Amino acid sequence: MFVVLENLDEALKSTGISKSLLADKAGLSPSTVDRAVRARRIRRETSRKIISAVKSQASIEEASDIVVVESPEPSQSAKMPxxxxxxxxxxxxxxxxxxxxxxxxxxxxxxxxxxxxxxxxxxxxxxxxxxxxxxxxxxxxxxxxxxxxxxxxxxxxxxxxxxxxxxxxxxxxxxxxxxDVKLPEHPQPRxxxxxxxxxxxxxxxxxxxxxxxxxxxxxxxEPQTTDPALPQSSTENPPDRASDTPP
Known part of the structure; x- marks a missing residue:
C-alpha cells in the first residue's frame, strides 16, 4: 500500500530538521526522503519511519501536522503514468x-x-x-x-x-x-x-x-622415553663415609 505525506515540507521547515538528518534518523536513503517531502507516493512502512523520526526530533504537536493520505493501487485497466x-x-x-x-x-x-x-x-x-x-x-x-x-x-x-x-x-x-541504451556487461571472474x-x-x-x-x-x-646412552641416576642412598672411618 502506497501513501502520500502532506505538510511534511512545512513540518520540517518549522522544526528546523534537514532532509539529511531525517534520512539518517529514519534509516532511509536521501532520495526516498526527498520523494516524501515532495508529496510523492511512498510505501506505508516508509511513512511510519519518517513520522517516527520527526517525532523523535520535534514535539508531537508539530509531527501531528503531517497528514497521511492513502494512494490506492490503480486497476489493471488504468494506465499508470x-x-x-x-x-x-x-x-x-x-x-x-x-x-x-x-x-x-x-x-x-x-x-x-x-x-x-x-x-x-x-x-x-x-x-x-x-x-x-x-x-x-x-x-x-x-x-x-x-x-x-x-x-x-x-x-x-x-x-x-x-x-x-x-x-x-x-x-x-x-x-x-x-x-538505444546499452550498458557494459558485468565483468566475469576469469x-x-x-x-x-x-x-x-x-x-x-x-x-x-x-x-x-x-x-x-x-x-x-606421547610417552616420554629415556635415552639409554645417558647415565642413569642412582636412586640408592650413597654410603655413609663417616661410618667407614676408624674411630
Missing part, C-alpha cells in the same frame, strides 16, 4: 544499492576483525611461553572463532548477492523503455570469484588450526 512507475522502480533501486554498499562494508569489517583476533590467538599460541600449558585450549578456540566468522561471512555474502541480483533486475526494467577466494582462505586457516591441534594432542599423549 510513466513518471510514477519509473520513480517507484528508481526508489527500490536506490535502496538496494545502499543496502548492497552497507553489506560490502560489513563484510570487510568482519574480515578485518577476524584478522585482528586471529593475530592475537596465534601470538598467544606460539609466541607466549607463559601460556604453553593452555596451548591446546587456545588452538581449539582458534578453530571455533574461524568457524563462527566463516558462517558470518557466508550469510553476509548471501545478502550481498541478493541485492546484486535485485539491482540487475531493476536495471533491465528501467532500460526497457530505452532501446578464474575464481571473490567469494570463492574468501572461502578458500577460511578453509586453509581452519585446516591450519586443526593440524596444530592434532599435533598438540599427539605430543601430550
Amino acid at each position: 510513466a513518471t510514477i512507475e519509473s520513480d517507484d522502480v528508481r526508489e527500490v533501486y536506490v535502496q538496494s544499492s545502499w543496502n548492497m554498499r552497507a553489506f560490502m562494508l560489513l563484510r570487510f569489517r568482519h574480515f578485518a576483525t577476524f584478522s585482528v583476533i586471529l593475530a592475537f590467538i596465534a601470538t598467544g599460541a606460539f609466541r607466549v611461553d607463559e601460556v604453553s600449558d593452555f596451548r591446546g585450549y587456545i588452538l581449539i578456540f582458534g578453530v571455533l572463532i574461524t568457524i563462527a566468522f566463516w558462517i558470518l561471512d557466508f550469510r553476509t555474502g548471501e545478502y550481498l548477492s541478493f541485492h546484486a541480483r535485485r539491482m540487475s533486475m531493476l536495471e533491465s526494467k528501467m532500460l526497457k523503455r530505452f532501446d 578464474l575464481l570469484s571473490a567469494s570463492t577466494v574468501t572461502n578458500i582462505i577460511f578453509l586453509l586457516i581452519l585446516f591450519g588450526w586443526l593440524s596444530f591441534s592434532v599435533i598438540q594432542i599427539a605430543q601430550r599423549n
Whole structure:
C-alpha cells in the first residue's frame, strides 16, 4: 500500500530538521526522503519511519501536522503514468544499492576483525611461553572463532548477492523503455570469484588450526622415553663415609 505525506515540507521547515538528518534518523536513503517531502507516493512502512523520526526530533504537536493520505493501487485497466512507475522502480533501486554498499562494508569489517583476533590467538599460541600449558585450549578456540566468522561471512555474502541480483533486475526494467541504451556487461571472474577466494582462505586457516591441534594432542599423549646412552641416576642412598672411618 502506497501513501502520500502532506505538510511534511512545512513540518520540517518549522522544526528546523534537514532532509539529511531525517534520512539518517529514519534509516532511509536521501532520495526516498526527498520523494516524501515532495508529496510523492511512498510505501506505508516508509511513512511510519519518517513520522517516527520527526517525532523523535520535534514535539508531537508539530509531527501531528503531517497528514497521511492513502494512494490506492490503480486497476489493471488504468494506465499508470510513466513518471510514477519509473520513480517507484528508481526508489527500490536506490535502496538496494545502499543496502548492497552497507553489506560490502560489513563484510570487510568482519574480515578485518577476524584478522585482528586471529593475530592475537596465534601470538598467544606460539609466541607466549607463559601460556604453553593452555596451548591446546587456545588452538581449539582458534578453530571455533574461524568457524563462527566463516558462517558470518557466508550469510553476509548471501545478502550481498541478493541485492546484486535485485539491482540487475531493476536495471533491465528501467532500460526497457530505452532501446538505444546499452550498458557494459558485468565483468566475469576469469578464474575464481571473490567469494570463492574468501572461502578458500577460511578453509586453509581452519585446516591450519586443526593440524596444530592434532599435533598438540599427539605430543601430550606421547610417552616420554629415556635415552639409554645417558647415565642413569642412582636412586640408592650413597654410603655413609663417616661410618667407614676408624674411630
